[in-house]
Amino acid sequence: MTRRRATAYLLATLGTAAVSLLALPVLCLPGIREPWARANLRLAGDRRWHPVRLRRHLLWLAVHAGTGLPLGLFAVLVVGNLVTAVIAMTLWWAFPPAEPVTVFVEVPVTGWAVALGLGPVQLALLTAVTVWAFPVLAGAHARLTRWALTPSEAERLATRVADLTRTRADVLDAHSAELRRIERDLHDGAQARLVAVAMRLAVAKQRSDDPELVNRLVAEAHEGTEEAMVELRAVIRNTYPPILADRGLAGALVAVAARSGLPTTVDVGDLGRVPAAVESVAYFAVTEALSNVTRHSRAGRAGVRASRSHDLLTVTVTDDGAGGADEARGTGLAGIRRRAGALDGTLTVRSPAGGPTEITLEVPCSQW
Known part of the structure; x- marks a missing residue:
C-alpha cells in the first residue's frame, strides 16, 4: 500500500470506526448491514463480497471500532x-x-534558530513515520478487515448448500410451471x-352426397x-428454440x-462452444429483456453485447429509455x-429513474 493511500485509509478508518461505535444498533439492521x-x-482493497452472518458482522464491528479509532x-x-512543523519553519x-507555535514536546518557536533547527527534525521524523509505519499499520488493519468480513470455509459451504437448495426449488417450480404452460398451450x-x-x-x-359441403x-x-x-x-420454439440449434447463440441473438x-x-465476441442449457438461458433472457424494452421503456435504441471470459458467459442488454425497471x-x-440461478448464474439490473437501463446476465459454462 502506498504512503498516500495508507494515509488516506487510516484517516478514513477513523471516521468509519467512530460511526461503527456510535451507530452500532443501526448498522446491524438487515438493509444497512x-x-x-x-x-x-472495498476500502480495505477487496471488491469481492460473500454474505456473512450477524455474529461475524458484530465481530468485525467490534474489531473495527477497537483498532480503527486508535x-x-x-x-x-x-x-x-x-x-505544524511546516508552519513552524515558515510562518512562526x-x-x-x-x-x-510549538514543535516536539511543546517547544515554543520564537526565532529562526528554533524554527530551522527543530522544525526540519520534526518534519523528517514524522515523514519517516508516514513512509514506513503508515503502510504497515494500514495493511495490517486492511487484512484484519478482510479476515473479519470473509466467511470461513464452513460458512461458505453452508451458504452454498442454502443457495443450491433454493435454486433447486426454483428449478422445480419453473419446470412445473413450464410443463403446465406447455400442457395449456397444447x-x-x-x-x-x-x-x-x-x-x-x-x-x-x-x-x-353433398360435394359442395x-x-x-x-x-x-x-x-x-x-x-x-x-x-x-x-x-416447440418456446421449449427450446430451433434457431439455437441452427445458428448457435450468436446467430440467435x-x-x-x-x-x-x-x-x-x-x-458478440468469440463465445466458443456454449452448453445448450446456458445458450437457452441467455436466449430467453435477451428475448424477455428486449420485449420489456419495446413494451415499457419508451426507448429509441437498444443494444445487446455477449462475450466470454474463460468459462463465464456475460450477456448485457442496454437501452436509452426511461429506466425504472422493477422485478x-x-x-x-x-x-x-x-x-x-438454476445454472449458478447472476442477474444484475441497473435502471435508475430516467434511464438508461443495463441488464447483465452472467452464467458459468464449465459445469454444464
Whole structure:
C-alpha cells in the first residue's frame, strides 16, 4: 500500500470506526448491514463480497471500532504535527509572542534558530513515520478487515448448500410451471384445432352426397391443420428454440434483435462452444429483456453485447429509455433471475429513474 493511500485509509478508518461505535444498533439492521460492510471491504482493497452472518458482522464491528479509532487518531496526530512543523519553519513569526507555535514536546518557536533547527527534525521524523509505519499499520488493519468480513470455509459451504437448495426449488417450480404452460398451450391451441379438424372430416365423410359441403369442410380442415402446425411450432420454439440449434447463440441473438421492433445493435465476441442449457438461458433472457424494452421503456435504441471470459458467459442488454425497471412489477426479470440461478448464474439490473437501463446476465459454462 502506498504512503498516500495508507494515509488516506487510516484517516478514513477513523471516521468509519467512530460511526461503527456510535451507530452500532443501526448498522446491524438487515438493509444497512451489508452495504456498510461492503463499503469498508472495498476500502480495505477487496471488491469481492460473500454474505456473512450477524455474529461475524458484530465481530468485525467490534474489531473495527477497537483498532480503527486508535490507528485513525494516531494518523491524525502525525499528519497534524507534520503540518505544524511546516508552519513552524515558515510562518512562526505570524503568531503572537504570547501564543507561539510549538514543535516536539511543546517547544515554543520564537526565532529562526528554533524554527530551522527543530522544525526540519520534526518534519523528517514524522515523514519517516508516514513512509514506513503508515503502510504497515494500514495493511495490517486492511487484512484484519478482510479476515473479519470473509466467511470461513464452513460458512461458505453452508451458504452454498442454502443457495443450491433454493435454486433447486426454483428449478422445480419453473419446470412445473413450464410443463403446465406447455400442457395449456397444447390443450387450448393445437389440440382444440385438431379436434375441430377431426370433427369437420367426420361430417364430410357422413355427407359425401353433398360435394359442395364436403369441399368446404375439407378446406376448413386444411386451414385448421395449418393453424395447428403454427401453434405446435410456437410451443416447440418456446421449449427450446430451433434457431439455437441452427445458428448457435450468436446467430440467435442477431435474429432476436432484428425482430425486436426498434433499432438494436448486436456485439458478440468469440463465445466458443456454449452448453445448450446456458445458450437457452441467455436466449430467453435477451428475448424477455428486449420485449420489456419495446413494451415499457419508451426507448429509441437498444443494444445487446455477449462475450466470454474463460468459462463465464456475460450477456448485457442496454437501452436509452426511461429506466425504472422493477422485478416486483412482473416485468419478467424475476423469471430471468430464476433461470440464471438454476445454472449458478447472476442477474444484475441497473435502471435508475430516467434511464438508461443495463441488464447483465452472467452464467458459468464449465459445469454444464
